[in-house]
Amino acid sequence: MTSALIADYYDAIVGGGSVSGLMAAREMSSRGLKVLVLEEDHEIGTPEHCGGVVSQKALEGLGIIPRLKTVDNEIKSAIIRSRNSSFDMNSENQRVIVIDRRSFDKEIALQAQKNGAEINTRSTIVSVSLEENQFKIKIQGGKVFGSKFFVDARGVGTLVNKGKRNIIPSGQFEVYAPWIMKDTIEVIFDSDLYPGFFAWIIPTGEGKGKVGVAGKNINPNLSIEKFLESRGKPYSIIRKIYAPIWISGYVKPFFNGRTVVVGDAAGQTKPTTAGGIYTGGMGGIYAGRAISESILDGGDTLNLDQYENNWLTRFGNEFDRLLLFRRILERLDNKALDKIFSDISKNTLEKISSTGDFDFHSSALKRFMNTRMTINLMRTLMGNEYRKIVKDLSKI
Ligand SMILES: Cc1cc2nc3c(=O)[nH]c(=O)nc-3n(C[C@H](O)[C@H](O)[C@H](O)COP(=O)(O)OP(=O)(O)OC[C@H]3O[C@@H](n4cnc5c(N)ncnc54)[C@H](O)[C@@H]3O)c2cc1C
Numbered sequence: 179m180t181s182a183l184i185a186d187y188y189d190a191i192v193g194g195g196s197v198s199g200l201m202a203a204r205e206m207s208s209r210g211l212k213v214l215v216l217e218e219d220h221e222i223g224t225p226e227h228c229g230g231v232v233s234q235k236a237l238e239g240l241g242i243i244p245r246l247k248t249v250d251n252e253i254k255s256a257i258i259r260s261r262n263s264s265f266d267m268n269s270e271n272q273r274v275i276v277i278d279r280r281s282f283d284k285e286i287a288l289q290a291q292k293n294g295a296e297i298n299t300r301s302t303i304v305s306v307s308l309e310e311n312q313f314k315i316k317i318q319g320g321k322v323f324g325s326k327f328f329v330d331a332r333g334v335g336t337l338v339n340k341g342k343r344n345i346i347p348s349g350q351f352e353v354y355a356p357w358i359m360k361d362t363i364e365v366i367f368d369s370d371l372y373p374g375f376f377a378w379i380i381p382t383g384e385g386k387g388k389v390g391v392a393g394k395n396i397n398p399n400l401s402i403e404k405f406l407e408s409r410g411k412p413y414s415i416i417r418k419i420y421a422p423i424w425i426s427g428y429v430k431p432f433f434n435g436r437t438v439v440v441g442d443a444a445g446q447t448k449p450t451t452a453g454g455i456y457t458g459g460m461g462g463i464y465a466g467r468a469i470s471e472s473i474l475d476g477g478d479t480l481n482l483d484q485y486e487n488n489w490l491t492r493f494g495n496e497f498d499r500l501l502l503f504r505r506i507l508e509r510l511d512n513k514a515l516d517k518i519f520s521d522i523s524k525n526t527l528e529k530i531s532s533t534g535d536f537d538f539h540s541s542a543l544k545r546f547m548n549t550r551m552t553i554n555l556m557r558t559l560m561g562n563e564y565r566k567i568v569k570d571l572s573k574i
Pocket residue numbers: 193194195196197198199216217218219227228229230231232301302303304331332333334335348349350390421422423440441442443447452453454455456458
């Protein structure tokens with residue numbers, strides 16, 4: 179490939195124009211770097227494949243005050259169900275909202291653009307090669323761009339391309355139905371129907387919301403249809419999406435030479451809920467800052483370990499704990515879930531409601547697991563493995 183073919187040169191090219199890639203672009207361009215974002219889809223934020231549940235505190239951390247248009251709803255409570263039991267939680271203190279990702283991602287794109295970044299849609303990266311310390315990034319149609327750094331923010335697809343397993347199918351329908359409660363998220367556990375995960379209802383308004391499922395080896399379409407039938411007619415399906423999710427924790431290293439991986443592509447989604455707006459967005463921010471420092475230092479020294487260290491300092495322990503809870507969840511059958519749910523006291527729920535942190539929810543999970551009956555049940559179910567998990571949990 180000769181340099182004559184290169185359409186333009188950049189300090190950094192970002193592959194993927196969703197939350198983590200756009201955050202990286204925003205940070206780098208705010209520090210004066212010449213940045214290009216290449217997005218495969220025809221529109222930023224579309225197709226939306228996200229529940230959009232996020233805390234206002236997380237958005238503050240990401241440096242976004244969402245416009246009214248971006249906020250679909252405010253959540254006041256959650257109902258967590260097993261087959262034959264359930265409990266309610268007040269979540270007002272946690273300031274949880276539902277955002278419209280179609281609009282949210284465009285807000286970040288605008289921030290990045292105002293800093294000087296260039297963004298282009300319908301620009302599918304087909305190859306990334308490194309020649310003489312320069313990336314050559316080719317998009318469908320044949321155009322080639324050059325850059326010093328490549329930020330891979332191409333989502334779960336990057337993990338698939340790396341041969342990672344443990345990717346589970348999910349689906350989410352936008353639904354109009356009278357049984358969707360405006361202020362309340364519902365989470366439904368059923369080890370037969372949604373093995374290793376759950377179904378959810380995220381309201382976006384009165385009588386409308388997102389109904390989703392994920393689970394190992396499930397057919398998301400059939401699962402949601404069955405779920406909707408169980409809730410009863412009338413309901414209307416306005417939109418359907420299917421997307422793989424990653425729940426096996428962060429994937430190190432976050433960089434290799436001058437290739438920097440962020441967001442879902444680096445496994446920065448919570449192992450319990452697959453939520454990644456905050457954790458992946460922060461990945462983009464930390465990566466963008468570290469790349470900027472490397473370039474502003476003259477480009478010879480790489481400060482990329484700052485990115486990995488900062489992200490791990492903030493989220494590493496939390497992710498390790500959540501992975502342990504995931505191991506527990508995967509061992510619980512419906513009978514065990516029923517027992518645990520019915521054992522949760524009002525006092526525990528009140529404590530979680532008043533002190534729980536939506537973005538770091540491992541301490542709330544620890545409280546759930548701490549009742550005597552639950553501990554006995556886990557010991558019986560998991561034997562030595564449970565004892566090891568408890569030991570691991572006390573270490574972090
Ligand atoms: C059903 C579902 C519900 C979810 N609900 C929530 C939730 O409520 N709260 C929450 O916090 N998180 C949620 N998540 C997770 C959240 O959506 C992701 O963690 C977040 O979007 C990750 O952002 P990202 O930028 O890392 O990757 P992605 O959002 O996956 O973006 C990757 C981008 O790369 C582009 N791309 C891919 N390949 C190429 C290529 N070759 N060339 C150019 N561009 C390319 C894609 O088009 C895409 O725009 C949910 C996920 C799913 C699937």
